[in-house]
Structure formats: structure tokens, C-alpha cells
Amino acid sequence: MKISGAEIVARCLQEEGVEFVFGYPGGAVLEIYDAIFQQDKFKHVLVRHEQAAVHAADGYSRSSKKVGVALVTSGPGATNAVTGIATAYLDSIPMVVISGQVATPAIGLDAFQEVDMVGITRPCVKHNFLVRDVNELAETFKKAFYIAQTGRPGPVVIDIPKDVTQAMTEFNYPESVSIRSYVPAGRGHPGQIRKAVSLISEAKRPFIYVGGGAVLADACEEVRDLVRLLNAPCTNTLMGLGAYPATDRQFVGMLGMHGTYEANMAMQNCDVLIAVGARFDDRVVSVPEKFLAVPKKIIHIDIDPSSIAKRVKVDIPIVGNVKDVLHEMLALIRQTNVHIDSIALEAWWQQIEEWRKPNSLLYVQDQEIIKPQYVVEKLWEVTNGQAIITSDVGQHQMFAAQYYKFDRPKQWINSGGLGTMGFGLPAAMGAQLANPDATVACITGEASIQMNIQELSTCKQYHTPVKIVNLNNRYLGMVRQWQEFFYGNRYSESYMDALPDFVKLAEAYGHVGVRVEKPADVEPVLKEFFSSKYKERLVFFDFMTDQKVNVFPMVGNGKGLDEMDLPPHMRNNGGGDGDRDYGNLC
């Protein structure tokens, strides 16, 4: 029996077990929307802006083990989706984005709502397709889902001209797919694994550096086993938070630009580094030469060969699925009874404890003004450390990463690579749909939240009771911090004037809003509104926070990991917050 291309689209999504499609209709996808109307296997979530559709699909994927799916129309629908696609690309999130396209005879004629979607997205997708023939539609979907979730995952765009959605053909969904030019890396070379284990056995100051690749590869159990077996200290990157439990003694905190003192010092001074699904990116290792100034041997496990030796030369590259490689490594370590010299290891731990002692994340909560760190810490307590946390981009994102102790993978969802403000709320929506029983909170700033605030409406429609924790400092805080540090307190365009009354705004959308101004109210308010009484409600917490707070430690641009700008209490001059001139804050 012949069915239309649009029906094929719906059937393909069903075959892939898709639960939710996040999208927005328009002319070029009307056929597809008609096919969606006539089926009930998957649900469609109508967002209020296409960027949010892609972020929601992204949050859905990051908080589950599934591929996110978004559907947008041609032209402006497609271009609105691009930021979301690039966000997913830089964080390697498996996703399929379907975009409508003008009918094939109109392509290239500057038709109404025509853009070259394949051309626009080429640099920010894992792959993309323009389907010109309805007979290729089913196979293209099969390939898209396969490519999106195998190897190093990433977003795949399928651009479908309107006439292809109208054309009729038989539907056969391929059972399997193989692409001769695409062979994702497999298990990792046994010889390299042997070399790595032998190097580990000689380590005196071992360090394990775990990135988002471990989360994506579902390798966190193996990471834990390795860390514990070697009794080595472990750090997670911003993308890797949760891969190793933050409350464990062997965890030294996040590393990088806003990493802890102990994590950055250990990274700098280790002698054998095991990098697991991490890519030495510029927010972790700002200057490779400075990082390598302390001689060290590096083992780098990654599924993507191009991640290896891109910024930092390594000694033992192992290309392969992180989970499989770690599995083999663990087996070999156990089998050959490898142990790290215990005296050396003890000295190393002593050194680390010394670095840990001053507590580089220390801050003081006074009686007057709410510190953003305090809110995150209390949030962690009130949610028993169990919430799924999404964030936007800025200081609040770093505070979330530093002070919410993530104990499991897929609990922390943020735009690490692209740093997309506006990501948090739609991502939280997607995460809530993927995890209907979980507590989902979005830690945001008054600027970021306004970039996709319209999604409060979507949350109402689909009953996603996410909790929005707005750390409202009336500033583009992170921008202001850089202006303070590097631009002589010239706060150019970083004050957020004319803010709305977020409580009323939340209420206008049919939600609950609460404004908190006093430190003493933080905990009770969180307790009340995270209680079961509000389980079914979206609550917008508007915390009025200190405008002067900066994120510490900080590795400035061009600095080595051991050249951190430290919090006041760790500065040689004895610190005290008074040593900084803030200029005139509004």
C-alpha cells in the first residue's frame, strides 16, 4: 500500500520508538503535521519558538538515553533552530532535526520561506540530508538515527521538501543500516591498552580527568571502578559532572577556568594523567605549553580520533568506545594485579589534601544580601542532591557546577560547548518530559531566562512542573565580572535594566512565583516550594542576589592552571573582599 511521504515521516519516528517530537508548524511541514494529527503513538510538544524546540529535544536526550527529535518548518523555522543545533553539536548530543523545505521545483529560486538549510547547518551538524525522492525517505531516517547515536554522537538534520511529503510510495523501514564510509570506532587497540596499564603501574602522582564522553558512553560505572581501584584522585569537566560522584572523597571537584584549586593543581602537577572522554578544551587547558611545563605522561581515551592531539599531544592515545576501553583496562589491571606505589600515592594524597584544605569554594553568607552560592548549596540540600539541574550561561552556571554536588550522570544539563543563554528552561522542559517523576530545576540568571521566557507557556500547556531558580543580580554577571577584572570596571551594557516583575510574569503564565530578598528566607522558601504541595506546579523563584559576587577560582585567559585568581581568603595579602574596587555598580 502506498502512503505519503508525510505519513512515512510519522511511521519512521514510530519505528524509532520516539516518544516526543518538539516542534512548530508552518507551510512546508503542513503535510507532516497532518500525519501527526492522525496518529497517537508519539506526542507532539508545541513550543513557542523553534530554538526552544531543539533545546527541549536536547534536554530530553541529555536526561535520558534517547535521541531527541525536533520538527520545524522551512525558512525562519529552520534558521531559528540553528542555535539549538549548534548547541547540541558542540556537546555531542544525539538528535534528529527535521526541517521542511520548499518543493523541489522551487529550490534555488528564492522561493517564499526558502533557505539552504543543508548549507546553513553543514558546519554544525554531524551530518545532514536533503531528501529529494520519497523513495529515499525511510532509509534516510534509518541512517539519521544511526549516525546521530553511534560513534561520537551529534545532531543530524533531515531537510524534506514539501512535494516529497506529498508524494506516495510503499513504506518499508529498513531493519538495519550500514554505511561503508562511516565506521564508528570500536573497542580500542589491545596493545595501546596494555601500554596504558603498564604506564599506570609506574605512576607516582596519577590523576583521572573525566569528561562528557564518559557520560555519553554510559561509562560512569567503569570510571568509578577505575578511580577506586587505583585509589587515584579524580576530576570531572563541566560536561562530565556526575560521571564520578561529587560527594566522594576521591573527587577533587571540577577543573578548568572555574575549577577548584585542588583539581587544577592536581591536573598541573600529576605525572600520569588518564583522560577519559575529555578533550583538553580551552576552558580546561588554556595554554597547552604551560600545562605541559610540568612533565607528565598522558593516556587519552576517546571515541573521536580528531579529539586526540588536537590541542595537547598525548603519549598513549586509545581510540575507542570509552566504556569498552575502560572495561578492558580494568580487566587487565585486575588480572595483572597492578598497584601504584603506595608510598608515592600517599604522599600525593597528602599534597592534594593540603591543596584542598583552604577550600577554594569558601564564601561567607552574611545577614544582609543573598549570596548566589548559598542558594545553590541550599537547593542541593533541599532536593537531597537528587534533582536534575539544567542551567543557562553565566555566573549562575558556574555556581551550579561548583556547589550542586552531582552524584550521578545525566543529572547536570548545560550548554558547555556553545555556551548558549536561553538553553536552561526549554532543556528543563525536555528533561521533565523524559523524567516525569523527577524534580527538575533550572538554575538561571535574569538575563538568560529572558532569552526563552516564552516557554513558560509551553510548560503550562504540557504540565511540566519545573522549578526555575533565578539568581537575580540585575547584571550580565559573567560579563560584569570580566569587565571588572580586565576592563577597568567599565560596565559597558552589562546592567539589566527594566526587568519585569518575575513573580507577576510567572503568574501571568499561570504559574507560581515567589521573590526572595533575605538570606534567612532562602531555605524555608525552597523547602516550601519544593515540597509535595507544589509538585505539580511550575515555581519561579526570584532570588535577589549580591551584585558584586565573582566566580572563583578563575584561570584567566593565557594563564596556566596553577596561576589561578583565588578567592579573597586564599590571597597572599590576606584577602578580605575590600581589596577589590568594584567601581560604581548600579
Next chain:
Amino acid sequence: MRHILSILIENEAGALSRVVGLFSARGYNIDSLTVSTTEDATLSRMTIVTHGSDDVIEQITKQLNKLIEVVKVIDLNESDHIEREMMLIKVRATGKDREEMKRMADIFRGRIIDVTEKTYTIELTGTSEKLGAFIEALDRTVILETVRTGASGIGRGERILKI
């Protein structure tokens, strides 16, 4: 250093633009690029001449391999190879220059493939270096037009780039 990369790629719409886009997006150099289908109509073979440090060439190779439609990439510089480029060059050929032009073409084993009263068009094949040397050998004022294909390369002997 100059490198010559051979790429086997699916003969699909848009595949070429992915390769070119990769070079421009990541700031790699393309000195020349040639592409055409092979004896297997589903595959194209591309030769890219580029230059960069060893690290950059390694990244280029890895990034190319990451493109879904790229089947194989080899760096011909890694072993013995042959490269050829073709040039069509139109020169002024009048008076005593006419004989001189013919002689030069012969020395470089070029063929005159089009003749008018005032011009010759010479076809010349060889390494890019040789084509460059021919241009150098001519008096610039006699050159009317040049078209070069860019280099194509192939490994020597048993070294074969195939699926």
C-alpha cells in the same frame, strides 16, 4: 610543508562542499583541489594539495575522515607517489616568437593543440613544479591566458587507494 592528500568520497550531492567547508571553517589551506568520479560511479576521487605543519596535516586527515561521506584518506607524501597536473596556456606567437614558442613547448614536452595566426595554445602535463618552471621560462608579456587543473596524485607500485 606541502602535502598531497588523496580522498575517496561518496559521489553524492553536497559531498564536495563538506570537504571545502571543512577547510575554510577550520582555517586550513587549499592550494589546489581536483575531483572527478572513478571507475566506480558511486565514488569520487579527490586530490587536495595543502600545506601546514605535521600537526595540522594530522588534524586535517582526521577531520576529513570524520566526514560521513569520506570513505578513505591517504597522505601521498607518506610514501612514493606520482603527481601530475595539466595546464593549458595560450601565448602570443608572432614573428620570430613563433618559432621560439614551438621550441620551448618541445623542450617541456608540451603539445600545441590550437593554432591561430597570432597565438598558440599549448597543453603541458607534469608536476606542478614543472608547469611553474615553464611559466617562468616564458617572457611574461607573451602569456595571454593560463588554466591549470591542480595536481592529481597516485601512489607508486602496489600502494592502492580503494575500498
